[in-house]
Amino acid sequence: NAGVMQNPRHLVRRRGQEARLRCSPMKGHSHVYWYRQLPEEGLKFMVYLQKENIIDESGMPKERFSAEFPKEGPSILRIQQVVRGDSAAYFCASSPREGTQYFGPGTRLLVL
């Protein structure tokens, strides 16, 4: 059973560009969570999604950030007009209903 998959693993963007991060949950998991880990900081919750629904986006910046989990395909975290402060590791986790969250390997975003 494949684990949570994220791509790309590394992403370099210049200021003002868009970043799209993808997450495919574990088979059978319908709940997806995104977390951000800034350098020298802990993991912080961003958003919780189920298929076609945003359940909780309280940890996501109000501007430039959006997330979706469509009926078909991976979950997408989209960052528009990136700034240097967006440089971080972004982790996706999935779970079957409620319960233990299993994490992917992360996408390391570097904004030049």
Next chain:
Amino acid sequence: EDQVTQSPEALRLQEGESSSLNCSYTVSGLRGLFWYRQDPGKGPEFLFTLYSAGEEKEKERLKATLTKKESFLHITAPKPEDSATYLCAVQAEDYKLSFGAGTTVTVRA
């Protein structure tokens, strides 16, 4: 707001030297307390879930315990491959995880 505090920040051990990591927490409506291991450049790897005070779980050289205010991760006779950052997280009624800053464990041969 949920709070998770881990101590110490860093721990250097000699191979075979047992020790414990602490995770103290305040949360409204605890659904579960989770321990993860994170290696450099990788995602957190699930270790344990604890649901109620008094519960204990073991896996190889690791043992996790839970009280109403804190959790301990005991490492017995560690080996160099146990070197990693150990993360503690609490899950409240809203299902999201609140993480501590982690304890970085280094085990020397």
